[in-house]
Amino acid sequence: MSPFTILPVLLPLIGGILILMARPAGIDTQRILNLILTTLLVGVGLVSFQLANSDIYQVVLLGNWQAPFGIVIVLDRLSALMLLLTSLLALGALWYAIRTDTDKQGQHFHVLFQLQLFGLNGAFMTGDVFNLFVFFEVLLIASYGLLLHGGGRLRTRAGLHYVVINLVGSTLFLFAVGTLYGILGTLNIADMAVAVRNVSEADQGIVATAAVLLLVVFGIKAAMFPLYLWLPGAYAYTSAPVAALFAIMTKVGLYAIIRVHGTIFGEEAGDLAFVHIEWVLLLGLITLALAALGVLAARALRRQVAYLILASVATLMIAIGINNEAALAASLYYLIHSTMIGAAMFLIADVIMKGRGIYSDSFTKAIPIDRPIVVGSVFMLLGIALTGMPPLSGFFGKVMILHSALNHPWFAAILSVVLIAGLLMIIAVVRSGSLLFYSVQKEEGQKTSPLNKSAFVAVFLLMLVSPLMVMFAKPLTDITSQIAGQLFNGQAYIDAVLSTVPYGDNSK
Amino acid sequence: MEWLVASVISVMTGCGVYLTLRARTFPVVLGLTLLAYAVNVFLFSMGRLQIGIPAVIDPAAAAYTDPLPQALVLTAIVIAFGMTAFLIVLALKARSELGNDHVDGLHRSDDELKATKHNSAKAEIERSES
Numbered sequence: 146m147s148p149f150t151i152l153p154v155l156l157p158l159i160g161g162i163l164i165l166m167a168r169p170a171g172i173d174t175q176r177i178l179n180l181i182l183t184t185l186l187v188g189v190g191l192v193s194f195q196l197a198n199s200d201i202y203q204v205v206l207l208g209n210w211q212a213p214f215g216i217v218i219v220l221d222r223l224s225a226l227m228l229l230l231t232s233l234l235a236l237g238a239l240w241y242a243i244r245t246d247t248d249k250q251g252q253h254f255h256v257l258f259q260l261q262l263f264g265l266n267g268a269f270m271t272g273d274v275f276n277l278f279v280f281f282e283v284l285l286i287a288s289y290g291l292l293l294h295g296g297g298r299l300r301t302r303a304g305l306h307y308v309v310i311n312l313v314g315s316t317l318f319l320f321a322v323g324t325l326y327g328i329l330g331t332l333n334i335a336d337m338a339v340a341v342r343n344v345s346e347a348d349q350g351i352v353a354t355a356a357v358l359l360l361v362v363f364g365i366k367a368a369m370f371p372l373y374l375w376l377p378g379a380y381a382y383t384s385a386p387v388a389a390l391f392a393i394m395t396k397v398g399l400y401a402i403i404r405v406h407g408t409i410f411g412e413e414a415g416d417l418a419f420v421h422i423e424w425v426l427l428l429g430l431i432t433l434a435l436a437a438l439g440v441l442a443a444r445a446l447r448r449q450v451a452y453l454i455l456a457s458v459a460t461l462m463i464a465i466g467i468n469n470e471a472a473l474a475a476s477l478y479y480l481i482h483s484t485m486i487g488a489a490m491f492l493i494a495d496v497i498m499k500g501r502g503i504y505s506d507s508f509t510k511a512i513p514i515d516r517p518i519v520v521g522s523v524f525m526l527l528g529i530a531l532t533g534m535p536p537l538s539g540f541f542g543k544v545m546i547l548h549s550a551l552n553h554p555w556f557a558a559i560l561s562v563v564l565i566a567g568l569l570m571i572i573a574v575v576r577s578g579s580l581l582f583y584s585v586q587k588e589e590g591q592k593t594s595p596l597n598k599s600a601f602v603a604v605f606l607l608m609l610v611s612p613l614m615v616m617f618a619k620p621l622t623d624i625t626s627q628i629a630g631q632l633f634n635g636q637a638y639i640d641a642v643l644s645t646v647p648y649g650d651n652s653k
Numbered sequence: 654m655e656w657l658v659a660s661v662i663s664v665m666t667g668c669g670v671y672l673t674l675r676a677r678t679f680p681v682v683l684g685l686t687l688l689a690y691a692v693n694v695f696l697f698s699m700g701r702l703q704i705g706i707p708a709v710i711d712p713a714a715a716a717y718t719d720p721l722p723q724a725l726v727l728t729a730i731v732i733a734f735g736m737t738a739f740l741i742v743l744a745l746k747a748r749s750e751l752g753n754d755h756v757d758g759l760h761r762s763d764d765e766l767k768a769t770k771h772n773s774a775k776a777e778i779e780r781s782e783s
Contacts, residue, residue, distance in 0.1 A: 308743055
């Protein structure tokens with residue numbers, strides 16, 4: 146156990162408070178502080194990744210109480226990957242927000258930003274279900290503030306929907322946690338996984354109900370059918386850097402499914418083993434089909450990007466639902482890709498929207514934007530990556546997912562839904578690209594606003610992730626398969642958490 | 654007593670769900686509050702219902718009730734309280750910005766048209782004027 150382990154959770158919390166106190170010093174100080182803190186967080190993420198890059202689990206006992214009596218913070222390979230991904234994404238989004246002055250549209254953008262990271266990192270590291278609930282609330286309350294940042298009618302309405310659905314989700318979370326506690330008598334994920342093996346036959350139905358209820362809760366976060374309706378509005382009408390940061394929010398739901406359901410209802414759980422998995426697969430397939438239709442039907446670019454994000458989440462659900470080690474490894478590869486590229490897509494939608502002035506991001510004939518070749522090429526590359534065409538990373542992710550599904554009984558359904566949805570998305574994105582960049586007409590007196598080059602750097606760097614992921618596909622897939630291997634060895638996690646001794650206890 | 658507590662939870666949940674599905678923001682806020690109450694009582698009863706037994710472990714006492722759900726309920730109450738306060742403020746903001754208290758906004762189609770088509774329509778007018 147290294148005391149360093151807790152730092153990814155503590156740093157953003159302290160950072161948020163620091164930035165709040167720096168408010169009298171003006172927004173420039175807050176910006177610099179936030180940039181330094183987020184850069185530090187990337188460093189912390191890298192070190193965490195290094196720490197977790199072994200089969201040793203880093204377990205921190207909060208308050209020095211031995212598990213399962215106290216709350217534990219666990220750093221394993223999957224948590225470390227998510228931490229690193231979050232910090233890199235945050236850095237890109239923050240840079241864009243600062244260079245476009247988005248943070249000046251309201252108050253406390255930087256404070257909320259750090260608290261959002263606090264909630265996210267906490268959720269990725271906690272080993273306790275109730276603590277997960279608390280971190281969910283932390284990241285949600287920060288996300289409400291960020292979502293509404295800047296104001297506006299449409300944003301307020303979308304925000305209201307988002308808040309209400311998430312409050313319903315929180316209530317359901319408590320119902321599910323309460324039910325599980327009532328039967329299993331513990332809230333520590335590792336301890337619950339042990340307890341679930343000895344559940345009496347009469348109680349199995351109740352535990353299964355709680356498991357599915359928990360899936361509904363995580364499904365709201367991950368935008369799973371039929372609970373995805375909040376996503377297009379919320380993502381399309383919020384400010385671009387926030388939407389980019391929220392690319393990781395849906396992944397929190399997926400992470401929670403992998404962590405909580407994967408550990409508690411894993412192979413060893415007897416009759417309750419994988420009680421959730423067919424639901425994940427089925428709902429993932431339905432979500433993907435509807436998301437592809439949404440992409441086709443969208444009348445404005447930001448809404449279309451929101452549906453593209455939904456499609457990528459659905460693809461991930463399918464990969465989790467296939468439920469084997471190769472599929473999980475492929476889904477993690479696809480997760481890195483879809484988070485970064487999705488975020489870049491939101492940012493470039495904003496660039497295009499600003500360049501078109503009063504025409505905004507609607508699919509209509511408009512004035513040409515500044516530097517159409519640069520922006521258009523990046524848009525095209527992002528479109529290729531996100532819809533899963535070769536040679537970029539989306540294609541490799543999808544191929545690996547489909548390859549891992551070869552022996553699955555539902556292979557035909559998975560293959561056809563993924564491929565048809567991919568085709569529909571390609572058609573839709575090609576159409577929007579040609580409308581946005583070719584269907585233009587110069588007008589007298591209509592000035593094009595110049596491209597914000599320094600902000601565009603963030604889009605470009607996020608876009609670079611995709612070719613890099615292809616170039617370094619071999620080391621990357623090695624890492625993801627190591628992570629998947631560790632996840633499928635649930636017993637090691639349970640042993641590591643339950644055998645950690647408190648400081649100063651030398652009795653063992 | 655089990656019957657009483659169970660029916661209290663179920664009535665509150667039922668009313669909460671009904672109110673949450675209403676079209677105006679005020680009933681929705683009330684519904685979410687009721688749901689939060691219901692879940693608090695539910696969490697509390699998950700430590701099993703006991704009468705007159707302390708929650709603090711004491712060697713002198715013969716038995717004790719499970720203290721953990723009580724701690725959980727405390728956390729849940731605080732969080733629900735904060736979230737309700739936030740939701741009320743947001744509902745007020747929505748009331749003033751959207752001009753009505755409908756969850757979807759009364760002029761929904763108008764708003765969306767504005768967001769997508771209005772701008773280009775405005776451009777047309779400007780073009781014809783110039």
